[in-house]
Amino acid sequence: MKLDLELDDRIGGLITAFQNSPEKVDRATRRALKKLSRFAERHTLRALARQQGITQKTLKALGRVKVSLLKPGERGSEGYSLVVWIGASDLPAHYLGQPRQTTSGVKTGKHFWKGAFLMQPVNAPRPMVFRRKDNWQHQYQRSKKSGRMMWMGLPLEKQALPMLHNAIKVLEKLKPLLLERFTTLMQQELNFLWNEAFNI
Structure with missing residues (x-):
């Protein structure tokens, strides 16, 4: 500016x-x-x-x-x-406050993520807030591991503000x-x- x-x-x-x-x-x-x-x-x-x-x-x-x-x-x-x-x-949800799992979702600070859950990916230092995608489909893409084209992907999305x-x-x-x-x-x-x- x-x-x-x-x-x-x-x-x-x-x-x-x-x-x-x-x-x-x-x-x-x-x-x-x-x-x-x-x-x-x-x-x-x-x-x-x-x-x-x-x-x-x-x-x-x-x-x-x-x-x-x-x-x-x-x-x-x-x-x-x-x-x-x-x-x-x-802003990823896990930065907004200490994530706390409840029966209906995850609370981080003043924010509530309905239907979300906590999961710690292998390369992450702390648990992150995820939710299942509503209309999810596998995608036909190249595997980073084998280099072959295949249907893959996870039905999850990281929650962010x-x-x-x-x-x-x-x-x-x-x-x-x-x-x-x-x-x-x-x-x-x-x-x-x-x-x-x-x-x-």
Whole structure:
């Protein structure tokens, strides 16, 4: 996500006052954007965790939210760019909380998977949540073991929580918040430099 920020008149006036000191304006911009990137990460994690019904800690541990500040010339950017990235592939159910088998399904955190069961695949470090597919058929495909074509497949599907829709909603709400926050931070940084320059 790339933001095109339009600065209000108050910031424009402060920047004009610093026209003869472009390095100071650049310093203020860098500091404001660093603070903005931390704000963006906190806000994105909080909003997405609330939407998905999981903890921020889980989202962070899975590396689903990353915010990076690109300097001019980095990855082809002309000026500073703030990139907010959300990994929007479905979240496997076993990451949403300690899986607990019940008579009618599996509970993971706040989520319940009706008709599901716990099973630990051979190469998995912990049990995962599966459910039988409703309309399942064998597929004619090549065996990885023998290399022959045969009818094969399992009538199971791993349960996961969709994320794409909520990720889009979070990013749409984030853009105006970031613009407002950047305006405030930039004004604070320029005011700080202004006061610093005249207190010497």
